[in-house]
Amino acid sequence: MPKWIGNRFGSIVPIASNDAPSAIYNIFDHYYAKQDPAGGWARDIEIATGGTITEFGSNIIHTFTSTGTFVTPADFNATCTYFIIAGGGGGGGDSEGDAGGGGAGGYRTGTTPVGGPLSLTVTVGATGSGGSTGVAGGNGGNSSVNFPAATITSAGGGGGCGVNDSADAGGSGGGGGGEGSNSGASGNTPPVSPSQGNSGGNGNTPAGNRTGGGGGGAGGAGNPSVGPNGGGPGGIGIQLPSTYRHSDSNAPFGAPGPSPGEFWFAGGGGGGVQNSGGDVGGGGGLPGGNATDPGPLRGTGWSGGGPGGGHSPNIHSPGEIGGAGTVNTGGGGGGGNGGAVGGSGIVIIAYPAS
Numbered sequence: 037m038p039k040w041i042g043n044r045f046g047s048i049v050p051i052a053s054n055d056a057p058s059a060i061y062n063i064f065d066h067y068y069a070k071q072d073p074a075g076g077w078a079r080d081i082e083i084a085t086g087g088t089i090t091e092f093g094s095n096i097i098h099t100f101t102s103t104g105t106f107v108t109p110a111d112f113n114a115t116c117t118y119f120i121i122a123g124g125g126g127g128g129g130d131s132e133g134d135a136g137g138g139g140a141g142g143y144r145t146g147t148t149p150v151g152g153p154l155s156l157t158v159t160v161g162a163t164g165s166g167g168s169t170g171v172a173g174g175n176g177g178n179s180s181v182n183f184p185a186a187t188i189t190s191a192g193g194g195g196g197c198g199v200n201d202s203a204d205a206g207g208s209g210g211g212g213g214g215e216g217s218n219s220g221a222s223g224n225t226p227p228v229s230p231s232q233g234n235s236g237g238n239g240n241t242p243a244g245n246r247t248g249g250g251g252g253g254a255g256g257a258g259n260p261s262v263g264p265n266g267g268g269p270g271g272i273g274i275q276l277p278s279t280y281r282h283s284d285s286n287a288p289f290g291a292p293g294p295s296p297g298e299f300w301f302a303g304g305g306g307g308g309v310q311n312s313g314g315d316v317g318g319g320g321g322l323p324g325g326n327a328t329d330p331g332p333l334r335g336t337g338w339s340g341g342g343p344g345g346g347h348s349p350n351i352h353s354p355g356e357i358g359g360a361g362t363v364n365t366g367g368g369g370g371g372g373n374g375g376a377v378g379g380s381g382i383v384i385i386a387y388p389a390s
Contacts, residue, residue, distance in 0.1 A: 084108045084387075086158065091389055092282035099287035100158045100383040101364045106181065112152030114387035118188065119276065119301075120144045120181060122207050123161030124340070124378025125193030125251060126173025127305045127358040127371035133345050134214030134246035134371075136196030136239055137270045137305030137320070137358070138164055138173045138378045139223060140341060141366030142207025142232035143254035144190045148183045150387075157182050161192050161381035166358065166369050170199040173369060175206050179381040190232055193378055194221045196251055196305060196371040197239065203249075208233030211258045211268055211307045211371065214246025220260075223252040234258070237268040239307065248307030248344060250320075251368035255339070258304045267346070270304025270320045270368055273339025280386055291340040291362045303339025305368030305378065308358055309346055319343050320359065320370060340365025340379045345372020 083089070086106040087098040095117075098106060122141030129135055141161055150156075161177030176192030194206030197213030202221065204210050209221030220236030237249030240261035250258035253271025261268045276290060276299040293300030306320045320337025337343045342359035358370025361379030369376035 082109045082111050084112060088287040090282050090284040090287050093279060094389055095279065095386045096389050097280060097282060097384060097386045100160055103159050106156040106158050106385055108150060108152035108154045110153045112150065114150060115147050116150045116385050116387045117147050118145060118181060119384040120179050120188055120190045121301050121366040121381045122179040122190040122192045123163050123176030123381045124305070124361040124366045124368040125176050125195045125204065125206055125210050126164035126166040126378050127342065127369035127375035128172050128196035128198040128213055128248065129167035129169050129375040130199050130213060130215060130308065131169045131373065132246065132310045133308045133356050133373045134239065134248050134310040135167065135198055135308045135375055136203050136211030136213045136236060136248040137251035137258065137307045137344055137371045138196045138361065138368030139193035139206050139208035139210045139221065139236055139251040140233060140253045140271065140273060140302035140304050140368045141176045141179065141193045141381050142190035143274055143302045143366065144188055144228065144232050148185050150184060154184065158383050160383055163380050164193060164195055164369065164378040166377045167195065167198045167375035172196065172198040172201045172204060173210060173375045175204055176378045177381065179383055181383060191226060193251065193366065193368050194236065196248065196375060203236050208252030208254060208271060208304055209236040211236040211249035211251045212239035213248050214239045214241055214310060220249045220258055234271050236304065237307065246310040248371040250307050251304030251341070253304040253339060253341060254302035261307060267307035267309045267344040270306045270341040273300045273303035273341065275300045280384065291365050291367065293339045300339040302366040303337065303341030305342045305358065305361060305370045306337065306344030308344040308370065308372035320367060337367065340367025342367060342370035342376045344370040
């Protein structure tokens with residue numbers, strides 16, 4: 037939008053002229069007021085800086101896709117809504133493909149009062165590493181903001197089971213494998229209320245038909261193997277409330293999901309299948325129950341969760357290798373012959389525009 041700048045308080049001089057909406061800024065580029073459609077100026081709050089800033093509806097939204105600082109000016113006083121999503125866990129790796137999917141990063145939301153002047157550290161969790169042959173996936177990194185009232189931390193997703201190991205607990209837990217421990221790991225670890233995630237699903241162990249369980253998602257537990265030839269779908273994620281679903285291409289928001297629209301986060305990674313007998317890896321971030329239904333978005337997984345490695349290349353594009361979690365969604369990585377990385381986290385802070 038065109039900007040106006042005052043050479044002294046109360047005096048405004050246009051520096052651009054067209055019919056677009058106008059606003060008043062100070063010399064520090066802090067937003068003070070917007071032009072009322074009926075004429076005149078309506079005073080707004082002085083906005084904060086940090087991340088990618090978008091005005092959408094009645095909110096100012098700051099989107100952090102990497103670690104940064106949320107800085108409030110002296111007269112800032114607002115109730116902020118936050119969405120803090122940690123990095124997703126990596127999928128497990130197994131030379132035969134039947135490894136567990138990674139758990140989604142923890143998902144925490146709420147409101148908190150914020151004043152000024154303050155500089156708040158915003159940490160965005162890194163991806164969990166994919167497991168190489170026989171190795172469990174790595175846990176995702178934590179995301180956090182040190183708000184004045186309390187630091188809010190979402191825990192990284194747990195890695196999926198490889199072969200001679202176990203799935204890891206985390207914001208959402210990793211899925212169990214077809215070898216080693218077939219039990220899915222716990223979510224909401226460490227425990228917070230409301231819960232930040234869910235447990236991973238169990239793997240299937242009969243020789244020749246081994247399959248991995250799906251990693252837990254923020255909206256539901258990871259699904260057990262749909263045997264004998266289907267890896268467990270990852271747990272469903274959560275869709276951002278409609279109030280915050282802007283379309284600013286500079287601040288990407290989420291992934292496709294099981295209901296219309298995008299803006300989905302923190303789906304679990306799908307479990308892989310044994311390459312000597314299985315054929316369909318579990319989808320990432322699915323509502324659950326049917327691993328053999330590819331769905332319109334099966335190739336990339338829903339809610340940011342990566343699909344598990346499937347034996348048939350006609351059904352699952354990565355073949356026997358798990359699919360990666362989507363960047364900046366906190367989705368878990370898919371398990372398979374080689375486990376895939378989880379998706380990195382994201383932090384969103386919003387407050388009223390006036």
